[in-house]
Amino acid sequence: xxxxxxxxxxxxxxxxxxxVIRELLKFTEQPDIISFAGGLPAPEVFPVKxxxxxxxxxxxxxxxxxxxxxxxxxxxxxxxxxxxxxTRYSVRVTAENIMITSGSQQALDFIGRLFINRGDYIVVxxxxxxxxxxxxxxxxxxxxxxxxxxxxxxxxxxxxxxRIGPKFIYILPNFQNPSGSTLSLERRKRLVLLADQYGVPIxxxxxxxxxxxxxxxxxxxxxLDSRYRNDNDGEYTGSVIYLSTFSKLLAPGLxxxxxxxxxxxxxxxxxxKQAADLHTSSFNQHVAYEVAKxxxxxxxxxxxRATYKERRDVMIEMMEEMFPTGVSWxxxxxxxxxxxxxxxxxxxxxxxKVAVERKVAFVPGGSFHPNGGGKxxxxxxxxxxxxxxxxxxxxxxxxTLKEAxxxxxxxxxx
Amino acid sequence: xxxxxxxxxxxxxxxxxxxVIRELLKFTEQPDIISFAGGLPAPEVFPVKxxxxxxxxxxxxxxxxxxxxxxxxxxxxxxxxxxxxxTRYSVRVTAENIMITSGSQQALDFIGRLFINRGDYIVVxxxxxxxxxxxxxxxxxxxxxxxxxxxxxxxxxxxxxxRIGPKFIYILPNFQNPSGSTLSLERRKRLVLLADQYGVPIxxxxxxxxxxxxxxxxxxxxxLDSRYRNDNDGEYTGSVIYLSTFSKLLAPGLxxxxxxxxxxxxxxxxxxKQAADLHTSSFNQHVAYEVAKxxxxxxxxxxxRATYKERRDVMIEMMEEMFPTGVSWxxxxxxxxxxxxxxxxxxxxxxxKVAVERKVAFVPGGSFHPNGGGKxxxxxxxxxxxxxxxxxxxxxxxxTLKEAxxxxxxxxxx
Numbered sequence: 001x002x003x004x005x006x007x008x009x010x011x012x013x014x015x016x017x018x019x020v021i022r023e024l025l026k027f028t029e030q031p032d033i034i035s036f037a038g039g040l041p042a043p044e045v046f047p048v049k050x051x052x053x054x055x056x057x058x059x060x061x062x063x064x065x066x067x068x069x070x071x072x073x074x075x076x077x078x079x080x081x082x083x084x085x086x087t088r089y090s091v092r093v094t095a096e097n098i099m100i101t102s103g104s105q106q107a108l109d110f111i112g113r114l115f116i117n118r119g120d121y122i123v124v125x126x127x128x129x130x131x132x133x134x135x136x137x138x139x140x141x142x143x144x145x146x147x148x149x150x151x152x153x154x155x156x157x158x159x160x161x162x163r164i165g166p167k168f169i170y171i172l173p174n175f176q177n178p179s180g181s182t183l184s185l186e187r188r189k190r191l192v193l194l195a196d197q198y199g200v201p202i203x204x205x206x207x208x209x210x211x212x213x214x215x216x217x218x219x220x221x222x223x224l225d226s227r228y229r230n231d232n233d234g235e236y237t238g239s240v241i242y243l244s245t246f247s248k249l250l251a252p253g254l255x256x257x258x259x260x261x262x263x264x265x266x267x268x269x270x271x272x273k274q275a276a277d278l279h280t281s282s283f284n285q286h287v288a289y290e291v292a293k294x295x296x297x298x299x300x301x302x303x304x305r306a307t308y309k310e311r312r313d314v315m316i317e318m319m320e321e322m323f324p325t326g327v328s329w330x331x332x333x334x335x336x337x338x339x340x341x342x343x344x345x346x347x348x349x350x351x352x353k354v355a356v357e358r359k360v361a362f363v364p365g366g367s368f369h370p371n372g373g374g375k376x377x378x379x380x381x382x383x384x385x386x387x388x389x390x391x392x393x394x395x396x397x398x399x400t401l402k403e404a405x406x407x408x409x410x411x412x413x414x
Numbered sequence: 415x416x417x418x419x420x421x422x423x424x425x426x427x428x429x430x431x432x433x434v435i436r437e438l439l440k441f442t443e444q445p446d447i448i449s450f451a452g453g454l455p456a457p458e459v460f461p462v463k464x465x466x467x468x469x470x471x472x473x474x475x476x477x478x479x480x481x482x483x484x485x486x487x488x489x490x491x492x493x494x495x496x497x498x499x500x501t502r503y504s505v506r507v508t509a510e511n512i513m514i515t516s517g518s519q520q521a522l523d524f525i526g527r528l529f530i531n532r533g534d535y536i537v538v539x540x541x542x543x544x545x546x547x548x549x550x551x552x553x554x555x556x557x558x559x560x561x562x563x564x565x566x567x568x569x570x571x572x573x574x575x576x577r578i579g580p581k582f583i584y585i586l587p588n589f590q591n592p593s594g595s596t597l598s599l600e601r602r603k604r605l606v607l608l609a610d611q612y613g614v615p616i617x618x619x620x621x622x623x624x625x626x627x628x629x630x631x632x633x634x635x636x637x638l639d640s641r642y643r644n645d646n647d648g649e650y651t652g653s654v655i656y657l658s659t660f661s662k663l664l665a666p667g668l669x670x671x672x673x674x675x676x677x678x679x680x681x682x683x684x685x686x687k688q689a690a691d692l693h694t695s696s697f698n699q700h701v702a703y704e705v706a707k708x709x710x711x712x713x714x715x716x717x718x719r720a721t722y723k724e725r726r727d728v729m730i731e732m733m734e735e736m737f738p739t740g741v742s743w744x745x746x747x748x749x750x751x752x753x754x755x756x757x758x759x760x761x762x763x764x765x766x767k768v769a770v771e772r773k774v775a776f777v778p779g780g781s782f783h784p785n786g787g788g789k790x791x792x793x794x795x796x797x798x799x800x801x802x803x804x805x806x807x808x809x810x811x812x813x814t815l816k817e818a819x820x821x822x823x824x825x826x827x828x
Contacts (some may be wrong), residue, residue, distance in 0.1 A: 003615050003653045005679055007582065010531045010553070016685050043478035049480070055469035063459035067465070067665035102516055102669075113552065117424045134689040138527065139424070201417050220716040223761065239417045251481035252435040253696035255516075265419055273431050277520040281695055282667035 014231040015137045015379045028169045030359075034393035035360040038308040039336055040384040041178065042311075045304050046251050047291065054290035058283070061410070066286040072189025072274045073266070074100025075285035081293060084260050089256040091208070093236045095323035096263045099270055100279045104245045106206055109205055110134040110272045111168075111241065114265075116141050121166040125153050127339075127368030127377070129177045131204065132170055137273055143370040152176065152183030152332055154191040162198040168241075169195060174209045175335025182333050185218050192225045195239060202240045205255075207248055210301050212334035213309035222260065237262045246288055249297055249304070250338070254284045272325075308336065308383050314390050315382045324405050329380075336383040339365070342376040342401070349375065351400060360396040429551045446775075448807035451775040452642070453591065454798040456725075460665050461705065468704035472697070486688045487680070488672070490513025495707060496672050500658075504626070505636040507650045510677045511631050513684055514693045518621055518659045518671040524548040525582075525617055525655065528679075530555050535580040536770060539567050541753075541782030541791070544621065546584055553771050555581075557784040564744055565774040566590070566597030570606040572730055575613040582655075583609060583616045587635055588623045589749025592782045592793035599632050606639045609653060615655045619660055621671075624715050626748035627723035636674065646778045649675045649737045660702055662750070663711055667699045712796025722750065722797050728804045738819050739775035743794075750797040752778070754814070756790040760822040762791070775808040800823045 072081065078093040084178050090150050101107040108131060116122070118140030124132070126145035132144070144161045146153050153171060162169075171191070173183035183191070195202050204221045219227075222240040229238050243256035259269060273279070312331075315338065319329055329340045340362075344350060348364035355361060365377025385393060472480050493509040499509050502785075515521040522545060530536070532554030538546070540559035545633035547557070560567050560574045562573050567585060574659065585605070587597035593808050597605070606681060618635045633641075636654040673683060687693070729752065730745055737743075743754045754776075756762060762778035770776060779791025 001610065001613070002651070003613065005676065005682075008529055008615065009682065010527070010529055010534075013528055013682065013686075014530075016682070016689070038483070039482055043482055046477060046481045048473050048477035048481070051477070052470055055473070056466055059462050059466045059469070063460060063465070065459045067462070067667040069452070069456055069661075069666045090694035096705075102691045102695075109690045112643045113423055113424070114427055117425055117426075131692075138686075138689055196415065197415070199417065201419075201422065237416070247483075251483040251697070252483045255691065255695045257692070261542075262417075262419065268419075268423065268427065268430070272427075272552075275430070275519075275545075276523045276553055276690075277669065278545075279669070281516075283665070283671045284695055284698065294729075318789075321780045330580055368574055370721075 007324050011018060012138050012140065012181060025367055032106060033256040033356070033359045034385055034389045034396065035361040036380040036382070036393060037363050038384060041248055041252060041304075041336075042307055042383055042384070042386075044299075047296070047300060050271070050291050051251070051287065052297060052366045054287045058286040062286055064207055066283045068282065070279050070285075072270045072279045074098070074280060075282060075289060077293075078285050078289040079258075081289060086260060089241075090220040090242065091226045091236050091238075091260070092208075092234075093260055094353055097187055097236050097266060099259050099261050099266050099273065100285060101257045101259060102275070102277065102282050103247060103252070104243050105131050105135065107243045107257055108132050109258045110203075110259075110269050110276070112136040112139040112141065114268055114272055114327065115167050118135060123158065123161045123166045123169040125171060125176065126363055126371070127178050127374055128170065128370065129172055130368055132205070133370050145369065145371045145388055148176075148179065148181055152181050153191070155187050156196065158191065159194055162194060162200055166200055168367065169200055169201060170205065171221065172205045174206055174218075175211065175332050177207075177335070177339070178337055178363070178365065180330045180332030180335055180337050182218070187252055188218065188221050188224050191221060196205055196228065196240075202238050204242045206243060207245045208335040209244065210310060211248060211305060211336070213305055214311060214333045235263055239286040240241040241265060243295050249301060250288060254279065255289060256288050261341065311382045311385070311390060314387045315380065315394060318391050318394035319398075322394050324398070324402045326405055327401055330409050337379055338377040338380050340380060342378065343405060343408060345378050346404055347375050348378045351378070351404045354404065355397055355400045358400055360393045360400070362397070426552050426554065429682045441754055444447065445481070447770070447773045447775055448776040448803045448810070449826060450794040450796070450799065450807060451777050452718045452798060453694075453795055454664055455666060455718075456797055456800075458800070459721055461710070461714060464705050464710060464765050465665070466796060468701045472700040472704050476700055480697045484693050484699075485505065485697040486684045486693045488512070488694060489696060489703060491707075492699050492703040493672075495703060498673060504620075504638045504656065505652075505654075505674070506648075507674055508648055511650050511674050511680060512682050513687065514694050514699060515671045515673060515687070516691065517666070517671040518619065519545050519549065519662060520658050521657045521671055521673045522546050523621075523726070524554065524673075524683050524690070525551040526553040526782050528682055528686055529581050529727055529760055535573065535578055537575045537580045537583040538784060539585060539590065539615075540785070541592050541779060541788055542584065542784065543586055544782055546619070546729060547784050559783065559785045562590075562593065564595050564597050566601055567605070569601050569608065571607055572605065576608060576614055577788045583614055585747040586614060586619045588620055589751070590633075591621075591749070592751055592777070592779065593750050593753040594744045594746030595753075596632070596748055602632065602635050603639050605635060606642050607807060610642070618654050620657060620789060621659045622749040623658065625662060625722060626651055627719055628747045650674065651678055656680060661716060664705060668702060670694065670698055670702050681723055685686060685753050698827065725796045725801060725804055726752070728801045729794065732805050732808035733812075738812070740819055741815055750795055752794050752796060753791040754810050755791070757819060757822060758790050760791050760818055762792045765792070765818045768818065769814045772814055774807045775813070778813070794828065
């Protein structure tokens with residue numbers, strides 16, 4: 001007889017669903033659609049030649065090591081390089097503070113596995129990164145949504161949330177996914193103080209930190225935490241778990257990211273990873289190290305910044321021209337996304353259905369709100385499409401929105 | 415103040431520890447130790463030149479695609495190639511039956527996440543693969559250990575176990591890790607019948623199936639299940655979830671393996687993987703496909719077989735010469751491991767301590783028994799060390815064992 005599989009699945013899978021974003025990514029496979037839906041880097045900036053040279057070099061010099069099993073924490077020279085870079089860019093750390101993961105999504109999953117008991121509360125921004133919610137739903141998390149504005153999470157509201165007793169605070173301070181907002185320096189300092197006052201750790205997710213197009217770099221929350229503690233020698237031992245990635249600086253297809261945390265947390269994460277997948281591809285770690293070791297990324301990130309800044313500016317210019325009154329949007333200082341707000345009576349998911357017929361796609365904002373709301377919001381990616389496609393896509397979307405707002409008014413006025 | 419991290423960790427982490435095997439792998443980093451402890455392939459057989467050519471080709475022809483984000487289920491041409499290969503070697507399947515994972519360890523983790531509620535019973539062989547236990551401990555599994563002999567799991571004992579109501583049966587039928595045993599054809603047929611009779615699915619883990627050095631290939635449990643169901647057209651829809659990997663055929667450093675299951679189970683596994691790490695490295699999937707697509711593996715596996723067969727034979731020959739009376743061992747028909755049994759009063763973990771001083775290492779068998787026992791057993795890997803090192807290592811181990819048995823006799827007789 002057939003196995004009735006649906007009765008074999010564990011309880012934790014009941015909330016599991018395929019993400020709206022992933023389902024939408026299927027649209028991007030149609031060649032004639034212009035997609036602002038995904039979060040893809042521009043393929044034009046992938047350093048293909050450098051990868052070719054690095055693959056050859058790694059296989060010639062370290063073939064046996066790069067193709068073999070390796071340690072769970074990651075390739076030591078790569079971890080040491082990240083430590084040097086991070087000490088320069090963010091908080092002072094050593095290789096003992098670092099574990100390599102297969103993308104930041106895996107780091108989020110491991111953090112969930114390590115910390116979340118069923119029913120635990122996690123403080124998140126509203127809206128927040130959907131991938132984190134997907135990772136933590138599997139562990140039975142509940143969410144406390146703290147409202148945000150263009151300067152990030154609102155700290156008075158955070159203090160109320162902290163009195164609920166959350167397991168940790170999750171925050172994406174630079175050019176947030178999805179809203180594009182950046183947490184101000186003043187709020188970062190207050191965040192560190194409040195987290196310390198209530199004894200609640202912080203998970204700081206920083207995939208886009210180096211992709212700033214305007215204004216000055218703001219120190220990471222981990223850096224401010226370290227300064228607050230006068231914890232400036234050697235290993236970092238503060239309250240922040242910091243995530244970053246090579247996906248936006250080199251290429252997401254490598255699946256290479258890293259966690260920075262106090263050494264005792266890293267040791268627990270290493271045990272978690274050992275049971276989950278033994279280690280991240282040793283070959284990819286060798287190749288990334290080979291590409292990056294001579295300072296290549298410092299130059300390469302300038303190319304990425306120039307490319308994405310132009311695309312952001314083209315998108316905003318076109319939105320000003322094409323979008324109807326009643327629609328507003330953020331002007332992010334960096335990153336890959338901007339955030340649109342429609343009139344309250346317009347459902348972005350309904351707009352999407354029409355938009356897709358007109359061969360343009362975006363992500364409706366509702367799914368970024370774990371506790372509901374945000375149905376009239378939308379996320380637009382500006383890194384993937386070239387300027388011509390951005391112009392054409394925003395024009396298509398403008399027509400769609402004008403229509404939707406006209407219909408919405410009818411509904412609202414009927 | 416400092417964060418008392420140990421009170422923040424989730425309940426599921428309390429059973430988490432670093433594996434004995436991993437701790438032992440640290441010994442292998444000492445250059446003068448001969449290690450039979452790990453489960454590493456011979457680096458001499460890695461096809462380095464073919465990888466170099468494949469990396470160049472992939473980056474030249476498909477750079478933008480291979481370095482970009484991709485679908486969670488895996489690169490379609492690779493899944494189609496695996497489907498063709500598997501239809502020839504094992505059960506008839508299509509790409510809809512296949513998901514790519516980052517090593518088989520990740521497949522084991524996802525199976526745990528998808529199926530295991532805290533307290534669920536899983537049927538395992540005794541001894542069984544330690545990595546599966548590590549993966550499933552995180553989900554609160556309990557184990558029913560079914561005794562095995564050199565022909566694998568004993569089916570009369572399995573039937574008793576099935577009446578307990580386990581979630582699934584986990585079995586490694588070919589050249590098992592750790593014991594080297596191979597499940598006989600008669601027992602495979604009985605396994606399929608019993609599993610169907612009690613309605614319990616089977617997880618068949620087959621990393622070494624193609625590494626057979628003696629005798630004829632035995633059909634996989636999935637194949638027999640499919641024949642039993644007359645389920646021979648198109649997609650497989652039976653009761654077996656089948657795992658295999660490129661780690662032993664190409665290189666473990668790529669972290670590439672696959673799960674074969676009914677399409678409805680694959681769809682659930684895809685959702686699980688999406689939340690866990692989005693997808694396995696698109697670059698590595700392209701490279702593996704490029705290396706393998708022209709039939710390279712068929713030739714390459716012959717080289718691996720010849721290399722490992724020689725090493726197995728050298729090890730057994732030396733054991734016959736050097737090991738004292740009272741120690742017995744298996745002669746596996748394939749794979750990478752053989753299994754030693756010491757007199758009952760000798761603790762292999764104690765022997766290891768002395769062995770390491772003599773610069774030779776193995777894995778004590780106790781940790782492969784989830785419900786205790788097996789303290790007088792040991793796992794020896796014969797794939798990694800070259801024949802000269804195997805001779806030298808077994809000589810060192812022989813001296814150690816002679817001493818241990820003499821001491822053991824004293825204790826036993828005192």
